[in-house]
Structures are given as structure tokens and as C-alpha cells.
Amino acid sequence: MTDSSESSGTSEDKAGTASSVEPEPEAGTVTEPEPATAPATAAGPVPAAGSGIAPTAFLEVRDLQVHFPTDDGLVKSVDGLSFALEKGKTLGIVGESGSGKSVTSLAVMGLHRASRQQRSKVRMSGEIWLDGKELVGAEPDEVRRLRGREMAMIFQDPLSALHPYYTVGQQIVEAYRVHNDVDKKTARKRAVEMLDRVGIPQPDKRVDDHPHQFSGGMRQRAMIAMALVNNPELLIADEPTTALDVTVQAQILDLIRDLQKEFGSAVVIITHDLGVVAELADDLLVMYGGRCVERGPAERIFATPQHPYTWGLLGSMPRIDRDQTDRLIPVKGAPPSLINVPSGCAFHPRCPYADVPKDNLTRTVRPELGQVDGGHFSACHMAPQERERIWTEEIAPKL
């Protein structure tokens, strides 16, 4: 199928997505009954597509679950995640370590099953649609043909993601020749061209350098060059700037933005830094304990966040653009174990407002994503008016 063009309605598409999600039978690990539909059915122009029907969005993830059986129990790294992304748009996934961000990205890339060791171990369900093709049930060979050509990934630590034995050029050439039937000379020319594009000085000389001869920022640029050598339509960047200095981080973020404009690809950026997503993302997805707790257009989420966890993240950050505050407002406690995710709302042990909803609701019933307004969803038991009040009266003035 053809990609839908940059429709104005990314958010509406998402709304449609949420309504189309049906809990898979494998979700039996969850004890409480799940409300099958979100109240957003009317929001999207997308015809209500049941499971198995190709979506219109370029990338669509439906009720993704990635579980790892271990000796200590089942680790539910991702437990029912859905989102959609159009070409030319950027989705930011934010969360703390262990919230399932990286596992999600590896699942989209089909890398959980690529390793032989893990193939027997990982349990994946749900659907991942990339450009009209379903990836979770697809043959590994088929996914491998897509990987690198249609979707590519930038990893956090370029030194361990690049092979120390081969030159940077050889590694880019290899990535290019896997998918394109060209001779070495052409591929090398292409590698130099890409290194030049990502801003490496003297690319015709540096192409023969080994990764250790590059600085941290240059390695990250080389990895971006390698990821983009086949003009992928989906680029996943997993903490692309976490290991870098702030000046270099600014360069890399700028580069990703420019390249996206140039190639029109869809970008998923995964980070724990709300500042970084604010720089890049059109849409935002906040993850906690393997699930999405809030998602929507970035501007909306930063202006009127609706989930106490998002408030907590914003309150924890010292901000350079605001007046000096005396104290940060941390989230109490620590992130949950993914083996024993707290019952009900996974955030309730750390939530200062856990007792606001009546009847112990937060501890018994898992909240589903509910629409706040136009494409902005939040999974919280508190009534929207209540959240609105707490945000404007208690949280916002302190940030």
C-alpha cells in the first residue's frame, strides 16, 4: 500500500488506533477485565480497523507485548503498547530506565528474535505494521530484508555499536551492499558521500579510519551515516545523545532534524531527557512500567500534562529556562520491578494522588488510556476536572 501523505491528522489517526486495539488472548496474565474500547472511537477518520487489518499510518504498533521468562519470573517489559507514526513526523518516547522504551524499539526492528538465544525465550504478541506489512508474525528473513533498508536504528553507545576491527568505511559499505547490488567502488563513494553529509571533516580520508580514531560525537555521526545509507523510511534513535556532551548533543539533534527534513523519514526518538524530546518530537509517548501512561502532541503534553507521572518528571528536572527554584519536586520511591508490577495503576505506590479516586480504585483496576482532548490521551483514574485542577493549582506554579 502507499504511504499516506503527511496528513494533518496524526493525532486523529492515533485516536482511531486506540479504538481499534483489542486485547489479545495472550493478555491473560492480566487479571482484571479490561475495558475493550477507549472513548475515542469518534475522534479519528480512520475506519475502525480490527486486528489484522492493515492500517493507514506508516508505522502502527497495536497492543504490543514483549515478555521475557526468567528464573525469577516473567518480566513484562512491554505490556500492551499502541501508537502510530506518520512519515515526516517524530515521535518521542520518554521514560525512566526499565520502563520498556528500548525493548519497544528493538521489537519494532525485529531484533528480539534475531538472536538465536533469545528466540526461544522472548514472548511477543500484538502487531507491528510498517508501511502495510505486519512484522511480529513475519518470517525473520523478511524482517531482515527490511532492516537497514526501510528501518534503521541509531544506538546509544557508538563505541560498542561499531565494530572495532573494521574501518568506519567498511562498515558503511557493508550496510549499503547488503541491500544494493553495487560494486565496492560505488559503495565506497556512497560511504564518503554519507560521511560528508553528516558533517565529518575530510570524509575521503576519515573513511579509512577505525572507530577508535573518532571522537564520541564523530562516532555518533558515523553511526547516523550508516543508519541512513539506504535512505530508510523509519529511523529509530535510542538515546542518541545520552553519551555526548551538551554542545555535541546540540549538533547531533540539529543533524537528525535536518536529515529528517531532507529525507522525509519517520523518526522515533527514545530518551529519558524531556529537554531532548522537546527539541525534536511532534508527538510524545510517556512510558511507565511497560505501558503508555500519556501520549499526545508534544506541545499539549508540555503545556498541560495530564498524568501525575509526567508531572513528576517535569518537577524532577532542574530547568535552565525558568527562575531558580529552591527545591526540586522528586517522584518518591523507585521505578517498579517489571516482574511484580504493582496491581491496578502501576504508578500508584509513587503517586501522591493515589487516594483521590474513591474505593481504592487505583490499587485494583488498571487504568486504560482515555482521551483528554484532540489526540491527547492519559491513563489515570482521576477525573479530568480533578487533574486539570491539580495541574493548574498545585503543580504548574511550582515548576
Place this chain on the structure above:
Amino acid sequence: MTETTDDESQNTPADGPGDAASPAASDAEPLLRVRGLMRHFPITKGLLKRQVGAVQAVDGIDFDVYPGETLGVVGESGCGKSTMGRLITRLDEPTGGSIEFEGKDITHLSTGRLRPMRRDVQMIFQDPYGSLNPRHTIGGIIGTPFRLQGVEPEGGVKKEVQRLLELVGLSPEHYNRYPHEFSGGQRQRIGIARALALKPKLVVADEPVSALDVSIQAQVVNLMDDLQDELGLTYVIIAHDLSVIRHVSDRIAVMYLGKIVELSDRASLYASPLHPYTKALLSAVPVPDPKRRTERDRILLKGDVPSPINPPSGCRFRTRCWKATEVCTTTEPPLVALRTGHQVACHHPEPVTGEPAAAGGAGGKESTGGHA
């Protein structure tokens, strides 16, 4: 200020520009006084280990730390900030310059002679996983400083350790557990408890929160803040995150390639940085507000930090500076005070606007330090 006798190789530059380091607090004696501090790591070659060069990690820095204040040190990786931290705690020996702690020269003291000083200067490390011995219990780890210093706290070591655990927000029952049973944030608290065991005067924290998640980071920052108020601690906090540094520091030193390029009180530095490098650093900090994406004029520095083996002549920042002129290649700019409590090492600083507000803020901050 009395000099100790056992130090011959003291080559302090006669009271240089560093004396203006903190005019706001000039009435108080500095707790730590650093002059012309240098650390060059030799590069050797061949069988005879002939020295062919040196990594100039720290190359002549001056600063003072006053009792009760927090000095923040920022800079990119490789600028020498961690080496500086290891030098002032004397975990490493300087190749030049002098360090005075409470008026006593500790630049080249031997391990044995340093030991009494170790009680007063403690360090918090970046990596909460690497800095705790996995084979020792928490009680053992936090109790070790008492054993090493031969201190018998009131009520016994165990009781004191449990009090410390409570102080940093852990449960006293954790006494017999091992480090692997704790999360990153909890481990960092253990590291803090260990550093505080002997009631030090100066705590040097090297990237204390950078390995932690945002929500946990805020907990640890608040904890360090509370402990400073409670125990009258003096901090030197080394970090690369400018928003964290702004939150915790009273004064801030910006380092670039082994030099301090700007040293100022917090309000003045963040309101109007004078050094182009500081300006670029501040403009590069991502701001969690998508609306400001378009408004900001960001200064993008070109390229990477040059190698500290062959630093550029003159001003070290000139290779990446948009203001660099002829004079920058030939003359190294000295660190001079252009405003009250605001020093900068640049030939072409940003225009200085008289800002009484900034200076006032500094004075207020310093006065809190004065009582300690």
C-alpha cells in the same frame, strides 16, 4: 596563613588574579585554596620510557572554596574537571601548583601525612555500582572510615552507621545487606553516607547524579541540599549538566581544556555569561518546552574539543570561537574580574552590563556560607 615546613616544591604564582576569586566573601578564610594547579600525564615512548609529551589535563587553575558554599565545576568531557577533583582530594598528586586546605599546604604530602586530612575531605563518586565493594555489607562499607581513622563513635560503630543510613533516607535494617540488593539511587545514598561518616568539612562530588534516572536524580539533589543545611558542609560538585549545576551551586567554574575560562556566582553567570564558551554551552542546553524550539538562537559550536596533548596556542578556545582574532592565537587571556564576583578569561568578552541584581544575589548567597 601558615605554610607547612615539609613542602619545598611549592611554586605558587605570587598572589595572582585568583585573589579576586570571590570578593563577596573575602572576609572569610577560604577552606580550600588552589593556585596554579597543574597535572600533566606523561606520554612515554620506547624501551627507556622517554617522555615525548604530556596530556595537559589540568594546566594552571586558581580558585578558592569558602566554608559553607557550593562550588560547581562544569565542562565537557576531557576538560580536566574530574582530574581536578582527584587532585584537590589528593587521590592524585599535582605536577605543579599548590593546594591549601584550611591554610595547610597539602600539595605533596605523603600518604601517611595525608591521613588526618582525609577525615575532613571526602569524595562521592559518579558510578554507584563501581564505587561499592560487592563483597562487603553496607554496614562494613559505611563503617570502614571509622576503622581506618581509628575513630570510636559514641554508642559504637554499628549504631552510628545506622544513624547515617537513616540520615540519607535508607532503613537501618539494611545494615547487613550487600550492594547488589540496592537500586542505583539507593547505592548513591550509601556512597553519600560513607562520605559523611567522619563528619567531613569538604565533600567533593564527581558527577553525583549523572548515572541516575531523572526522578531519582531529584531525590539525591534534594538530599545533598538538606545535608548541607543540616551539617554545614562545603561542596565541590563536578558535573556536565548545566541545569543541575545551576540548581546546586552558589558559584560556578567553567572549565575548558584544563583551564578555568569563567568563574562567577550563579546568578551572574546564567543571566549574562561573559565567555563565548559559556554562552555556547548555555544555549545548547535542551529546554523542555517545545514552544521555545523556534524562538531560541542557538550557538552551534563547530567540531570537537582539541586534544589536551597539543592544546592550541594562546586562548585554547580560539579554534571553535566565532570571535577569535589575531591576539587570541598569540596571547593567553588571563582570568580577570570584569564584574563583582565574575571572572572571565577572554580577549573579547560579552559586553559587561552593570547588574547590581546579580551581585546582590551573590552577596546573599555568600552570607549563608559565612555562618559556617
